[in-house]
Amino acid sequence: MNGTPPRIGDYALLGDTRSAALVSPDGDIDWWCLPRFDSSPVCGRLLGGPAAGHLSLGPAEPATLVDRGYLPGTPLLRTRWQSAGGRLTSTEGMVSELRGRLLPSTLLVRRIQADDHAVQVRWALTPRHGWTRDRLLRREHGQAIVFTGGPLALSVHPSRVLSTDRAEDGVVTLAPGQHLTVAISAVSGEPLVHVPPDRAWQLLLEDAARWRQWTSRIPSDLPFAAAAGRSALVLRLLTHSPTGAPVAAVTTSLPEVVGGERNWDYRYTWPRDASIGVAAFVGLGMTQEARMFLRWLLHASRLDRPRLPVLLTLDGRHAPPERRVEGWPGYRGSTPVRTGNGARRQHQLDGYGWVVDAAHVFDSGCAPIDGETWRAVAGFADFAAERWDQPDAGIWEERGEARHHTHSTLMAWLTVDRALRLARAHRASPRRVRRWESARDAIGLAVRDRAFDQASSSYTRTWGGHDLDAAVLMLPLIGIEPTDSPRLRSTIDAVQERLSAGGPLLYRYTPETDGLPGREGAFLPCSFWLVQALAVTGRADQAVDLMHQLLDLSPLGLFSEEVDPTTGDMLGNYPQALTHAALLQAVLALRDAGVSSS
């Protein structure tokens, strides 16, 4: 990396379901928080500049990328470069399954091999101490180099000596057919476990076999099966196995406008994302994953019920307040770099709808929900039935004055409707059911009377407004209107036309109307919701065409939240659980619309 970091979408994800690293096309790990997704970064160069640390292993001479992608059915990344000297192949990944074995809680393995001729390989080891960017203490342990700081210890164990003079970087030459394997072990608050490189490599291959077995459970007859499989795998990688919490993204402060200040910390869990994940995994028939998400939702929300926090930490605690990391230059000058999230205190009505719908989907598609889940659902429905006519911050977490968002009202309707459906098989007093029925009728009336603009033949962003909101693309899935309703179809058409960002891309709302400086990119989940809406309303051909265009945006199959409509570059935190869940939902809608795998 020569000063400017690569494009966001050029980074590949390595993960073990506890932490995740981002690797550049040159073989640089520029982002890695340890010991878990929401810890401070050991490699922070992506946001903090060269002083924030990186771990590199790649070609020393100028090289062109021949190909780069994941081994089928696994999170193992393979990269091939061609340099003047010869061809290099790198294979790398993290070991996820540790059960019953004496292994460090984090083990990242990288192997680089000279394929045909002798090739020089560049290496660099500059891990740093979180947000302070202080150097870690360094000592040698046989062939391994051990870095320590606070509770963290990190060992880099190469298969051959890299340096004899305590250098932080250097070059080694690999003979034809020779490889260099590096095992990077990390622990926090416990003794370091050293893993020799050859054993680490074997462990990685065994782990890859487990991933292949896992992905073999994904139905093979899905349309866009490869993209769906990759998205399911990304969602699983973003699910923190110790708690079952799906993290929204593995990064903080990757900008929605390069050079701008729309930089937020997404290393938390939004109940909304978890709920969409439940539905996606139920649709794929992966019951266990759906159950993990649902259980996490229940545990995490328990202290606040019937209120539902907007976001929580992986442990189910309230997210910390937003704070700026001073002195960090940000991605391509996008400051401030933030930790914590200011949306934590907002009131967002839509969250209740996502959660109750997830419980309904689980109940009808997997197994009956238990009594505790039902009591939580009933409490959320009571809350929505009582508060549906109050303004909120909406799904887009507007930081200005609360408003009556149409999407939030629709989701309040969804909350009570799905609770009523669940009440057929679970115990609810007649009085409570009547209250929900009455609320559902009142919400439906309000939506039809106050949220539809006759002039534009579309449901609007807010009651009585004229702006559009791509979030109302959820309409055909909710059931408040039949899927052949003219109002519903004209709304889809209006959103597609007036919020178009070119090609398959959509803005989530009219740009520059959110009070923040700068013009943000197109919002990818909305494009996948459009695919879903078109598929559900009988326009599968158009949906398939859009899907092809969307998938072409990422050769690696990794998506962030937004895309620059001009350049096609990814924007915002990356990779993003909401986008991948929306992609899966779109694929499932296409399947249900009769689109085949061919």
Add this chain to the structure above:
Amino acid sequence: MDWAGWAVFGLAATAALTSVLIAAQLAGWTRLDLPLLLGTLVVEDPDHARAVGFLLHLGAGQVFALLYALGFAVLGHATWWLGALFGCLHGGVALTAIIPLFAGVHPRIGSLRAGLESRAVLEPPGLLALNYGYQTPLVAAIAHVLYGAVLGLLLEVG
């Protein structure tokens, strides 16, 4: 040894401890739910687990009551404040050792090292069970002090 007192007042002390925990849960102070944690050792459904877990909890309470009774016997007297002191120690050991070790062997509590094949669905308690709410250590301390005080007040020595 006051065997009759142990049998009766052990149950009373455990019931008092459980009441404090349930009250704290209802007040939104903690997610620590000992009957659920114990019951999910044997059954997954939370409602059934709580019933089974409550019985297991009563059994565990009797075992600890026996240790308290032995402690009083060794010291030669039993008072509410001595029991409360034992309870304070008991609560500290529970938060720092018993619950974390229990979580390590519980089949349905996530381990910090859980990976792809994890089937655990209950969140791990974390340091001092803080993952169950930041007031959990205080609630656990109060519950155990009450447990010890009840035993110290009601058990007889000699």
